[in-house]
Amino acid sequence: MIIIIVGIVLLLTAYNLKKVNSPLSERAGMIRVIGIVVIIFGILSKCVVQVDAGKVGVQSIFGNVKKETLNSGLNFVNPLADIKELDLKTQNYTMSGVHDEGSKAGDDAIKVLSADGLEVTIDLTVLFRIVSAKAPDIYKQIGLNYVDVIVRPLSRTRIRDISANYDAIALYSTKRDEFQTRIFNSIEKDFKDRGLVLEQLLVRNIALPESVKKTIESKINAEQDAQKMQFVLQKEKQEAERKRVEAQGIADYQRIITSTLTDKQLQYEQIKAQKDLAASPNTKIVIMGNSKGSQVLLNAN
Template identity: 60%
Template sequence: MFLIILGMLIVVISFFVVNGNSPLARFKGAIRIIGFVVIFLGAVTSMLKVIDAGDVGVKTLYGKVDDDVLHSGLNVVNPLVDVTTFDIRTQNYTMSAVHNEGNKEGDDAIRVLSADGLEVVIDLSVLFKVKPSSAPKILATIGTDYVDKVVRPITRTAIRDNAVSYDAVALYSLKREEFQQKIYQTIARSFAGRGLELEQLLVRNVTLPASVKAAIESKINAEQEAQKMTFVLQKEKQEAERKRVEAQGIADYQQILSTGLSDKQLQYEAIKAQKEIALSPNTKIIMLGNGKNPVIIGGN
């Protein structure tokens, strides 16, 4: 468009400014030709529109949006239309309590009230993209700032509307996955009606009030202590059972010895034991038996 205007300006100059007394008068024909060439080049350039990879283009002529989209590559268009490009790749919108981590400066986490009236702070990331065929509808009904007009408010509202059905502790632990699925479904429906596609929803962090967090930690510590005590008691019980079995075995052994062995068996066992002593390298003389019939074993 700029070249067309420039060419028209050159042509006008050649007709009205360059006159017979002007030093440029003899070149007015050439100037006029240059003007027409510039107009032609401007028209050709305006008819060619390059759309980058990952984008689509939406044509607008005098405020009217064309339903046909321009895809990536070189496209021939009416030189009078305006082309607005839309990014159709996956986009990430994060709301976080950590400074400089989200899309907005400062603490941008979502603060909600749970079913038990406690304030819970939620960090969230939304992965979404523009449907290529819906780009003209988005431009006509929302505009190019669809993130601030659709993505952010719908997401924050869905979080708050669904959080009131859960207790704070449930959001933090047991019901977190269920909560994430519910808000995913809510947001996906809202996005679909506005030309956006929700790809993934990530509840990155759930922060409880300090008092609730302390109570949870205290409960966990108590449960761990109870489990530890149960383990100790089980171990002591097993040890007591082992000692009982050992004592019973000793008692049974002594009972067998006291009732089942004769004097001759005891004498035989004594001889075996004394023989082992006699075989020791430190043994000199061993006397076995009573004084009447002694048995003498000599050693080294």
């Protein structure tokens, strides 16, 4: 548009030079030609528009938004059309209580009330993108600030509505995945109706009131102590069972030996043991036999 304005200024200058008696009046024709060339160049440049990769162009002529979109690359358009680019790439919007971590500075976490009346703080990240064919409708009905108009308020509202169905401890522990799935399904439908695709929803953190956190920690510690005691008792029972089996085995062994030994077998074992003793280098004389029978003296030397 600036180039066209420059061309028009040159044409007006050439027209005025012809009307006045000036040394430059003889160059009015050349200035007029330059002005016409500049205007033509400006019009042609307005007819060719480049749309960056990953974006889509939306055309509006005097406030009337056209349904046709412009793909990435060079496009020929009406020189009077105003072109706006919308990003088609995946975008993320984070609402966090950590300073400078979210899309807005400061504490932007979502504070909700659970079913048991406790205030729970939730950090959330929304991953979404624009449907290319719906870009003209988004621009016409919502504008370029669709994140603040649609993404942020819808996400916060749905989370508050759904969290009211869960107790605080359930949100923090057992029902967290179910809670995230319900939020995703709800927001996905709202986004789809407005030309957005919800790719993923991440519940990054759920913070409970300090009193509830202490209660949970006490419960966890009690459960761990109970599990430890069960382990100790189980170990003691196993050790008692082992000793019982060992004692039973010894008793069975003694019973079997007692019922099968004879006097001759005992005498044979005695002679065998004394013979082994006589073979020892430290043994000098071994007396074999007993007071009732004959005795034999063995000299190891």
